[in-house]
Amino acid sequence: MIYVGIDIAKDKHDCYIVTSDGVLISDNLRITNTLEGFNTLYSIISSNCQVASEVRIGLESTGHYGINLENFLRTKGYQLTVFNPLAVASFRKSQTLRKTKTDKVDAKFITTLLFNSDQTPTALVSDEIRELKSLTRHRYRLVGQCAKLKVSVSRLLTILFPELGTLIWSIHQKSSYAMLLEFPSTHDISNCHLTKLTNLLSKTSKGKYGKDKAIALKNLASKSIGINSGGTSFELQQTIRIINYYLDEISILDKKIKELLIQMKTPLISIP
Numbered sequence: 001m002i003y004v005g006i007d008i009a010k011d012k013h014d015c016y017i018v019t020s021d022g023v024l025i026s027d028n029l030r031i032t033n034t035l036e037g038f039n040t041l042y043s044i045i046s047s048n049c050q051v052a053s054e055v056r057i058g059l060e061s062t063g064h065y066g067i068n069l070e071n072f073l074r075t076k077g078y079q080l081t082v083f084n085p086l087a088v089a090s091f092r093k094s095q096t097l098r099k100t101k102t103d104k105v106d107a108k109f110i111t112t113l114l115f116n117s118d119q120t121p122t123a124l125v126s127d128e129i130r131e132l133k134s135l136t137r138h139r140y141r142l143v144g145q146c147a148k149l150k151v152s153v154s155r156l157l158t159i160l161f162p163e164l165g166t167l168i169w170s171i172h173q174k175s176s177y178a179m180l181l182e183f184p185s186t187h188d189i190s191n192c193h194l195t196k197l198t199n200l201l202s203k204t205s206k207g208k209y210g211k212d213k214a215i216a217l218k219n220l221a222s223k224s225i226g227i228n229s230g231g232t233s234f235e236l237q238q239t240i241r242i243i244n245y246y247l248d249e250i251s252i253l254d255k256k257i258k259e260l261l262i263q264m265k266t267p268l269i270s271i272p
Contacts, residue, residue: 002019
């Protein structure tokens, strides 16, 4: 039985390899995060132990940096144990009082933890779960970026039309964005044709807003303290266009996520 501890990094990985009898095979093997580097590691492991079931490999859970190496080693038949970085850090502190932390030292501690641990190998995550995990995290990031843009819209309207929120349900609703894309300043709103504004509001609000709301908006805009700034109005329009783009992409992403869930036949989508 041989034990392999791997400290994962972006461009390279440090490896510490030892047998169950304590015979050191390599204490300073550094491989690049490339196919050549992966093959170098595989060559050393296989030359010392040709039976994949007698090889234990441990590494930290470090996000996306180790995915390719994990996949490579699993295709070679090896089982991996993935440790929580906090567990590795805690084990390191228990073994030494010195604040020594290098990639080489970390690889050795991972091997030692693997050697002393009775943990079972980490189960292989299915392709569907891996994709779902990636897509939902991607969605979280998109929603976060969209939220930041909405804050910018609020800031710009404080300058251009601060009274708008008192007359409508939300400045971030579809009808509000449609109006501001067409008429980005109080000067534009107060001087626009009533019929055009009425039709725009009615269509984008699905009939919720009509002529009365259009009249109220024109009157409010004519009395607004907001400034008439071409540059700020352009920034508002562009920000809204970017938000609408994000919302469209999130909608497409939601459909993709739902397709994966249907393929997985999970009961999650049956929950109200």
